[in-house]
Amino acid sequence: MTEDKVSRREFLAKTSLAASTAVAAAATATGQVGAQEVEEYAQSDYSVRAKALVSVLTKKNLIDPTEIDEVIEFYETRVGPHIGARLVARSWVDPEFRERLLSDANAAATELGIERRRDLVAVANTPQVHNLVVCTLCSCYPWFILGLPPTWYKDAPYRARAVIDPRGVLKEFGTELDEGVEVRVWDSTAEVRYIVIPVRPQGTDGMTEGQLQALVTRDSMIGAERLKSPV
Numbered sequence: 454m455t456e457d458k459v460s461r462r463e464f465l466a467k468t469s470l471a472a473s474t475a476v477a478a479a480a481t482a483t484g485q486v487g488a489q490e491v492e493e494y495a496q497s498d499y500s501v502r503a504k505a506l507v508s509v510l511t512k513k514n515l516i517d518p519t520e521i522d523e524v525i526e527f528y529e530t531r532v533g534p535h536i537g538a539r540l541v542a543r544s545w546v547d548p549e550f551r552e553r554l555l556s557d558a559n560a561a562a563t564e565l566g567i568e569r570r571r572d573l574v575a576v577a578n579t580p581q582v583h584n585l586v587v588c589t590l591c592s593c594y595p596w597f598i599l600g601l602p603p604t605w606y607k608d609a610p611y612r613a614r615a616v617i618d619p620r621g622v623l624k625e626f627g628t629e630l631d632e633g634v635e636v637r638v639w640d641s642t643a644e645v646r647y648i649v650i651p652v653r654p655q656g657t658d659g660m661t662e663g664q665l666q667a668l669v670t671r672d673s674m675i676g677a678e679r680l681k682s683p684v
């Protein structure tokens with residue numbers, strides 16, 4: 454054995470640092486997540502365990518790291534919130550499409566050429582109704598239109614509290630709802646995934662569909678935030 458002996462704790466600490474660097478670089482490249490979220494993920498158990506697994510399985514020649522890179526590249530570039538944003542923006546400019554989206558999101562997604570891997574249900578926010586998506590059992594998520602889920606979506610506190618105290622959770626995300634607004638919480642399953650159609654922000658009347666797409670955030674399609682006017 455020529456390798457230095459490294460304790461499990463040291464190994465995890467080192468892989469955490471490596472993960473931090475890699476994830477931060479990837480997130481900066483895609484521009485889809487905030488710096489704080491990247492930091493939290495890099496230090497999370499998920500990140501450390503994943504990196505440790507990749508490292509061990511690679512050393513044992515059980516996996517090829519380039520194949521792992523391809524999977525990551527797929528989730529970072531080919532699927533992401535920009536796909537969900539297409540559905541939202543189209544629903545804002547085309548009332549008939551909106552009707553179809555809300556009655557049969559699967560067909561509406563197909564209409565836009567969006568590849569769907571699970572049953573999709575669209576729920577619309579209005580000034581009187583706010584929808585929030587969660588998976589209380591595990592972390593089911595409409596990844597085929599939103600990409601990778603945020604770390605907080607998979608964490609137990611969010612999964613438990615989103616159903617018990619959705620208003621409290623939303624407040625922590627910076628979304629304070631008037632008392633008169635009804636909150637509906639949708640629990641994802643292995644079969645059915647939800648997308649929230651946010652309210653079109655004020656001051657966007659003259660915008661093109663492409664400009665509108667750029668306003669739609671991942672968190673707004675989970676229901677964790679309401680879109681603000683861009684002006």
Ligand code: FE
Nearest residue numbers: 588591592593
């Ligand atoms: Fe789940």
